[in-house]
Amino acid sequence: MLIWRTSFFLRVPLLGLLISLLALLAACSSAPKTPQLSERQFYEEAQSAIDANNMTLAIDRLQGLESRYPFGRYASQAKLDLIYCHYRALDYEASAATAERFINTHPDHPQLDYAYYMKGLASYSVDRGLLERFIPSDFSERDMGPARESFEDFNRLINRFPNSVYAADARQRMIYLRNLLAAYELRAASFYMRRGAFVAAANRGRYVVENFDTSPSVADALVIMAEAYTELDQPDLRASTVEVLKANFPDHPRLASGAFEYDKTQHGGRSMWSVLTFGLID
Numbered sequence: 001m002l003i004w005r006t007s008f009f010l011r012v013p014l015l016g017l018l019i020s021l022l023a024l025l026a027a028c029s030s031a032p033k034t035p036q037l038s039e040r041q042f043y044e045e046a047q048s049a050i051d052a053n054n055m056t057l058a059i060d061r062l063q064g065l066e067s068r069y070p071f072g073r074y075a076s077q078a079k080l081d082l083i084y085c086h087y088r089a090l091d092y093e094a095s096a097a098t099a100e101r102f103i104n105t106h107p108d109h110p111q112l113d114y115a116y117y118m119k120g121l122a123s124y125s126v127d128r129g130l131l132e133r134f135i136p137s138d139f140s141e142r143d144m145g146p147a148r149e150s151f152e153d154f155n156r157l158i159n160r161f162p163n164s165v166y167a168a169d170a171r172q173r174m175i176y177l178r179n180l181l182a183a184y185e186l187r188a189a190s191f192y193m194r195r196g197a198f199v200a201a202a203n204r205g206r207y208v209v210e211n212f213d214t215s216p217s218v219a220d221a222l223v224i225m226a227e228a229y230t231e232l233d234q235p236d237l238r239a240s241t242v243e244v245l246k247a248n249f250p251d252h253p254r255l256a257s258g259a260f261e262y263d264k265t266q267h268g269g270r271s272m273w274s275v276l277t278f279g280l281i282d
Helices: 002-030 039-051 055-068 075-088 092-105 112-125 130-134 145-160 167-194 198-211 218-231 235-248 272-276
Strands: none
Touching (some): 039 075, 055 075, 075 092, 112 145, 145 167, 167 218, 198 218, 218 235
């Protein structure tokens, strides 16, 4: 009886293993396979899929072409098309990564400017979810890493290819991104003012003035600097900052009376809740 039980338990795992192998073979046989196509057929099917707005099929065909014919006549164009297809499929990370790979491997390609341009578009869009397309938010409140990377991508495009057909659009996008980054720094400066970190607030304000001098945030950055210098009891720095504000933004609301207006009670005071929650509740 003991021998029977032992042989039974030996047979059960073997039977389970056989069933698993058969199921795996069936799954493999039913899984879709990339067809055996010539390089031209891969490329033509990819183009037809793009025309039909079927980006999933287009990406499959372009990746198949890239893997099977890496040095063929359509290889470099397939990589450029793959950048576009990933972007259209809302896979911005893949689009940016493919563009960066193309830039590194084809530094002398005649369409390198396109790769830089698409890299900039994809880098900026990389943290935008599907919901964001329908419910826009204030991007100055978000992580600015993708915006900075996008700015640098467009800047590389303009520096290397100033006469590119994409240069004009890239410049306009850089203006928007510059203003966005300035607004982010201004928000940080305002946050520090509310927390009573006046040195940090003054430094952030000065950073906006020195690095984003053409942005709409400069006027308010000067205001924050003047406020911070008031709180820090730095009358000379305050006076020079106010003079710059008057010279460049004479119609600013803080100069309505002809002199700089600032209520010291607006900043620096922290409630008990703010102290207990380390600034999370104020």
